[in-house]
Amino acid sequence: MKLKSDFYLQSNVVLIAKALLGKTLCTTVDGVLTSGKITEVEAYSGTNDKACHANNGLRTKRTEVMYAQGGKAYVYLCYGIHHLFNVVTNVHDTADAVLVRAIEPIDGLETMQKRRRKIEINKTLTAGPGALSQALGIQYQQHYGADLQGDEIWIEDAPVLTESEIVTSTRIGVAYAEEDALKPWRFYIKDNKWISKK
DNA sequence: GCGACGATTATCT
DNA sequence: GATAATCGTCGCA
Incomplete structure (x- = not known):
């Protein structure tokens, strides 16, 4: 079942990040279902966090979607090559986000393999923020600001893991x-x- | 308008 | 382990 919009509105981005572990990230880019279990995440806070792109209230075209209400995708280009996927959280005007850094492949293995141009399937297929985005077909031009309640990118619920x-x-x-x-x-x-x- | 640089990864040695 | 690849953003003029 798709995660409810309420989930993304929680005020503690660290708790959301931990809760996202074990859930399933799905995309239907190009009409093909590809998905994977979220195995690694990082939390970024719009307030008191210099590592966040929207730190110190920095509000630009690039960071704008982080100020939107939680439940949207923040995708951006890193090193001119890698598309990094984040989940925007918290209420409107609070720029928190969770970076998804790795997934365990579930659906659409062949498609992911093809997108990654890999001969063998190993952890380099989807372990790493740039790698998983490419495997799922996520691109910043196409998916910046995408609604996670939509049918192109969404997250399937699963039980929260124990500490x-x-x-x-x-x-x-x-x-x-x-x-x-x-x-x-x-x-x-x-x-x-x-x-x-590690 | 211009220049420095990055929430990374593949491909070398 | 080191480094090249590669381009949008940001900060400053």
């Missing part, structure tokens, strides 16, 4: 965020092989 199944660490690639780089806001499923980095 003992979740590993917590600092976020990846945010050294520029000074003291906020130390925030323990990265979460992944313990003993799961579909993780970008």
Whole structure:
């Protein structure tokens, strides 16, 4: 069952990030269903978090969708090559988001394999924020601001994992965020092989 | 208008 | 382990 819109409106982005672990991210880009279990996420807060693109109230064309009401997709281009997928959370005018960093493939393996131009299926298929976006066909030009209640990108509900199944660490690639780089806001499923980095 | 750089990854050594 | 790839955004003039 598709996650209800209320889920995305919760005020604590860290709790939402943890709750998203184990749920299923689905897309029907090009008419083909591709999906995977969310195994790794990171939380970004619009307030008091220098690692967030919308930090310090920065409001531009790029960050605008993060200020929208939760339940939308924030997709952006990184290093000019990688499309990174985020889930916008919290109420209107509060710029919180959860970056999905890795998934465990479920549906549409062949399509994902083709999009990734992989001969074999291994963890490089969907473990990593740029990799999973490519596998699911997510592109910033096409999916920036997409409604997660729609039928092109959505998240299927699943039971919330227990604390003992979740590993917590600092976020990846945010050294520029000074003291906020130390925030323990990265979460992944313990003993799961579909993780970008240990 | 211009220049520096990034929430990364594939492909080298 | 190091590095190239590659382009939209942001900050400043």
